Amino acid sequence: MPNEADLAREFGVARATVNRALRSLADTGLIERRRRAGTHVTMNPVRRAVLSIPVIRAGLEDEGRRHSHRLLAKEEGEAPDDCGFGPALHLVALHLADGIAYAYEDRWVNLHAVPQIMQVDLTQISANEWLVGNAPFTHGDLSIGARRAADLAPHFTCSSDTALVQVRRRTWNAEEPITRVDLTFAPGHEVQAKL
Amino acid sequence: MPNEADLAREFGVARATVNRALRSLADTGLIERRRRAGTHVTMNPVRRAVLSIPVIRAGLEDEGRRHSHRLLAKEEGEAPDDCGFGPALHLVALHLADGIAYAYEDRWVNLHAVPQIMQVDLTQISANEWLVGNAPFTHGDLSIGARRAADLAPHFTCSSDTALVQVRRRTWNAEEPITRVDLTFAPGHEVQAKL
DNA sequence: GAGTGGTCTAGACCACGGA
DNA sequence: CCGTGGTCTAGACCACTCG
Numbered sequence: 001m002p003n004e005a006d007l008a009r010e011f012g013v014a015r016a017t018v019n020r021a022l023r024s025l026a027d028t029g030l031i032e033r034r035r036r037a038g039t040h041v042t043m044n045p046v047r048r049a050v051l052s053i054p055v056i057r058a059g060l061e062d063e064g065r066r067h068s069h070r071l072l073a074k075e076e077g078e079a080p081d082d083c084g085f086g087p088a089l090h091l092v093a094l095h096l097a098d099g100i101a102y103a104y105e106d107r108w109v110n111l112h113a114v115p116q117i118m119q120v121d122l123t124q125i126s127a128n129e130w131l132v133g134n135a136p137f138t139h140g141d142l143s144i145g146a147r148r149a150a151d152l153a154p155h156f157t158c159s160s161d162t163a164l165v166q167v168r169r170r171t172w173n174a175e176e177p178i179t180r181v182d183l184t185f186a187p188g189h190e191v192q193a194k195l
Numbered sequence: 196m197p198n199e200a201d202l203a204r205e206f207g208v209a210r211a212t213v214n215r216a217l218r219s220l221a222d223t224g225l226i227e228r229r230r231r232a233g234t235h236v237t238m239n240p241v242r243r244a245v246l247s248i249p250v251i252r253a254g255l256e257d258e259g260r261r262h263s264h265r266l267l268a269k270e271e272g273e274a275p276d277d278c279g280f281g282p283a284l285h286l287v288a289l290h291l292a293d294g295i296a297y298a299y300e301d302r303w304v305n306l307h308a309v310p311q312i313m314q315v316d317l318t319q320i321s322a323n324e325w326l327v328g329n330a331p332f333t334h335g336d337l338s339i340g341a342r343r344a345a346d347l348a349p350h351f352t353c354s355s356d357t358a359l360v361q362v363r364r365r366t367w368n369a370e371e372p373i374t375r376v377d378l379t380f381a382p383g384h385e386v387q388a389k390l
Numbered sequence: 391g392a393g394t395g396g397t398c399t400a401g402a403c404c405a406c407g408g409a
Numbered sequence: 410c411c412g413t414g415g416t417c418t419a420g421a422c423c424a425c426t427c428g
Contacts, residue, residue: 003413014399019414035406036413045327047248049337053390058239132240142244142388146341146358163341163358169390193337195248195364198394209418214395231394231426 001031001039051193053142053169055132056095056103065097069126076111083170084177085110089117091127094155100186101156107181114178128181137178140171144191152184162187196226196234246388248337248364250327251290251298260292264321271306278365279372280305284312286322289350295381296351302376309373323376332373335366339386347379357382 001007004022008015022039025031029046033039057067072092079088088108095103107127109117114135122130144167153160165185171178196202199217203210217234220226224241228234252262267287274283283303290298302322304312309330317325339362348355361379365372 005413014401016400016416017398019416020397022414033414034408035415036408036411038413044250044253046253047335049246049248051244051246051337051388053242053244055239058241140242140390142246142390143385144339144360144388145383145385146360148356148358161343161356163343165339165341165360188340190338190340193246193339195335195337200394209420211397211419212417214397215416217395228395229426230396230424231392231428233394 001041003038047195049193049195051191056128057126060097060102066099067102068096068099070094070096071123074122079108079110079180083108083110083180085112087111091122093122093126095126102186103189104152104155104184105181106184107179109179110177113173113176127179131179135173135178137171137173140169143168147184149187156186158187165189165191167191196236198233242390244388244390246386251323252321255292255297261294262297263291263294265289265291266318269317274303274305274375278303278305278375280307282306286317288317288321290321297381298384299347299350299379300376301379302374304374305372308368308371322374326374330368330373332366332368335364338363342379344382351381353382360384360386362386 002010004015004018007018007022011018022031022033026033029048030042031039032042054062060067070093072094073090074092075090077088077090079085079090087110089111091105091107091109093105093107094101095105105126105128109127109131111118114131116134117127117130120130144165146163147166148160149156149158149162149164150160152164153162156162156164164187167183167185168180169183170180197205199210199213202213202217206213217226217228221228224243225237226234227237249257255262265288267289268285269287270285272283272285274280274285282305284306286300286302286304288300288302289296290300300321300323304322304326306313309326311329312322312325315325339360341358342361343355344351344353344357344359345355347359348357351357351359359379359382361377363375363377365375367373
């Protein structure tokens with residue numbers, strides 16, 4: 001594409017305005033910009049969907065449902081290899097919506113990054129919620145898969161062959177891993193996104 | 196939070212600079228801004244994950260896998276109610292990666308919006324790909340769920356109890372529905388996102 | 391009505407990185 | 410090297426909307 005200065009002249013606007021417009025297009029992935037190389041229309045416009053990740057409690061309460069949770073297990077130990085950290089707190093909890101099982105949480109927290117969590121009464125506040133307020137993170141990743149209910153079936157009172165959505169989330173603060181959590185949702189749950 | 200003019204004075208920068216910074220924070224959801232009401236820190240900072248939705252062919256080829264597809268069914272008919280349109284083209288196709296089943300596609304296309312699709316040889320180019328190039332859309336939504344393989348098991352040569360990821364995508368051009376597609380992926384597939 | 395954010399201008403300097 | 414986008418400034422007008 002023409003450079004910013006030319007576009008500004010062509011449309012009779014200031015260069016800053018062109019810059020803002022092009023930046024917006026770049027943010028949505030329709031064009032790619034590199035210094036000196038110029039601005040190019042993206043070959044395969046990869047559509048980006050945005051999905052909101054609310055704190056479980058807030059997400060439920062927005063829908064008018066009451067959230068509670070039960071801590072099923074809590075123990076110190078070595079995190080699995082793919083967590084990227086060693087000494088960890090392993091938590092297993094069940095989230096309930098209006099008293100009905102909503103999500104099963106299996107979490108590893110990096111004790112090197114967040115030692116204070118040992119002092120917290122996690123039967124009162126869910127790890128999810130405490131971490132949001134006390135352990136900031138800069139970035140993370142998310143992978144959404146499907147699994148058979150198998151041994152989780154009793155929690156959801158479903159057949160062990162039921163297909164459940166499982167979301168794995170890992171977060172970092174700069175280079176330091178914070179936590180890895182697997183959330184397995186009740187049958188029928190869907191992750192929503194807009195694009 | 197203080198208003199833009201005050202922040203500019205406090206930090207000794209131009210108001211435009213403050214505006215750009217705050218806009219960036221607002222885009223990531225950390226603050227909320229309303230005219231006259233001012234700028235407020237978001238109570239429940241909903242994290243937003245961004246997931247890339249490539250054209251199936253492009254996504255696979257980026258990974259060095261060869262894409263092909265087989266059209267399993269094609270017929271005109273009335274779209275299901277929740278599509279939001281009537282006369283439709285119903286397509287069923289199987290996407291293959293290196294000759295192995297990768298995704299099962301069940302699609303309804305709004306013939307009122309995209310009548311030209313009737314002239315296209317969809318055994319040559321997948322509907323997915325053709326629509327990307329010929330039927331622009333302004334927005335859409337996405338829901339990701341899990342289902343048993345059930346009658347799809349033969350396509351993926353898996354047990355009918357296998358849990359599969361299913362993605363439903365609907366797209367609109369302004370107010371006009373374009374297409375609704377259900378993509379069911381091979382066992383083990385995960386949808387990736389960054390946050 | 392008035393205060394807020396939204397947007398634009400004209401000009402400037404700079405960092406990056408491709409040719 | 411030097412053209413490109415990235416960023417900032419100082420000032421201005423406007424649109425929205427809450428009190």
